[in-house]
Amino acid sequence: MTGLEIKNLSVNIHDKEIIKNFSLKVPKGEIHAVMGPNGTGKSTLSYSIMGHPAYHPTQGEILLNDQIINDWSPDQRSQAGLFLAMQYPVAVPGVSVANFLRTAMNIRRKAANPSDKGIPIPEFRKILKEKMAYLKMDPSFSSRYLNDGFSGGEKKRAEVLQMAMLKPEIAILDEIDSGLDIDALRIVAEGINTLAQENQMGILIITHYQRLLDYIKPDVVHIMMDGHIVLSGKSELALELEEKGYDWIRQEQPLP
Numbered sequence: 001m002t003g004l005e006i007k008n009l010s011v012n013i014h015d016k017e018i019i020k021n022f023s024l025k026v027p028k029g030e031i032h033a034v035m036g037p038n039g040t041g042k043s044t045l046s047y048s049i050m051g052h053p054a055y056h057p058t059q060g061e062i063l064l065n066d067q068i069i070n071d072w073s074p075d076q077r078s079q080a081g082l083f084l085a086m087q088y089p090v091a092v093p094g095v096s097v098a099n100f101l102r103t104a105m106n107i108r109r110k111a112a113n114p115s116d117k118g119i120p121i122p123e124f125r126k127i128l129k130e131k132m133a134y135l136k137m138d139p140s141f142s143s144r145y146l147n148d149g150f151s152g153g154e155k156k157r158a159e160v161l162q163m164a165m166l167k168p169e170i171a172i173l174d175e176i177d178s179g180l181d182i183d184a185l186r187i188v189a190e191g192i193n194t195l196a197q198e199n200q201m202g203i204l205i206i207t208h209y210q211r212l213l214d215y216i217k218p219d220v221v222h223i224m225m226d227g228h229i230v231l232s233g234k235s236e237l238a239l240e241l242e243e244k245g246y247d248w249i250r251q252e253q254p255l256p
């Protein structure tokens with residue numbers, strides 16, 4: 001399958017099993033949402049998919065375009081087209097947004113074509129300007145240090161800017177809606193929709209709130225509890241959750 005596949009994945013943190021026999025398929029071109037209570041393992045899942053060294057699987061497989069990537073470094077995964085918009089993006093003082101993006105784009109281009117000489121600077125500037133305008137980011141952000149002193153919402157926009165520039169095959173968006181005001185939520189969501197359509201990306205959205213899914217229509221909504229998916233359904237499932245909370249699922253699907 002072209003896309004991301006997770007088969008029977010279990011991941012421990014400090015000997016405690018957090019991800020428990022988790023399975024999911026996100027084909028390219030589809031949008032999947034994962035919702036679930038606090039502490040259920042959603043961010044752990046996103047770090048495990050990206051290959052964070054502290055989140056090594058104890059069982060199961062992660063596949064990208066049918067290749068098992070369990071032993072790939074985060075760098076290799078990123079070069080192959082995986083992308084994570086982090087819940088808490090880190091500041092990188094000393095590295096400007098523009099330099100960071102150009103370096104990341106060049107590494108990805110070289111991975112696809114070893115003889116690539118890198119994106120010419122005028123072309124890079126043109127694309128960056130376009131994408132920043134689209135996300136309604138002030139051009140001055142390109143020369144600021146990445147996430148350094150950015151507000152919560154600015155950090156989230158900077159994550160989507162990275163996604164727009166890098167055009168991954170599979171993007172995991174961990175609470176991309178947190179910290180966004182109502183206008184920013186719409187702008188960011190429109191940006192994600194356009195990118196998803198233009199590039200036939202697979203997208204895995206982790207969110208607590210149905211409101212994001214008013215703007216980005218998922219093909220499937222999954223409910224994750226206690227480290228694995230307990231229920232999957234159409235986008236109406238998110239509405240049902242908003243109305244009823246999680247208790248009814250706990251009652252209908254007793255956890256092991």
Ligand SMILES: Nc1ncnc2c1ncn2[C@@H]1O[C@H](COP(=O)(O)OP(=O)(O)OP(=O)(O)O)[C@@H](O)[C@H]1O
Nearest residue numbers: 013014018036037038039040041042043044045087
């Ligand atoms: N480095 C760590 N050390 C100890 N426990 C951890 C660590 N990282 C995660 N955990 C625990 O793993 C569980 C899952 O955390 P995770 O952040 O993946 O949940 P989440 O579903 O993303 O939660 P939220 O919705 O609150 O963001 C939590 O109980 C958390 O305390």
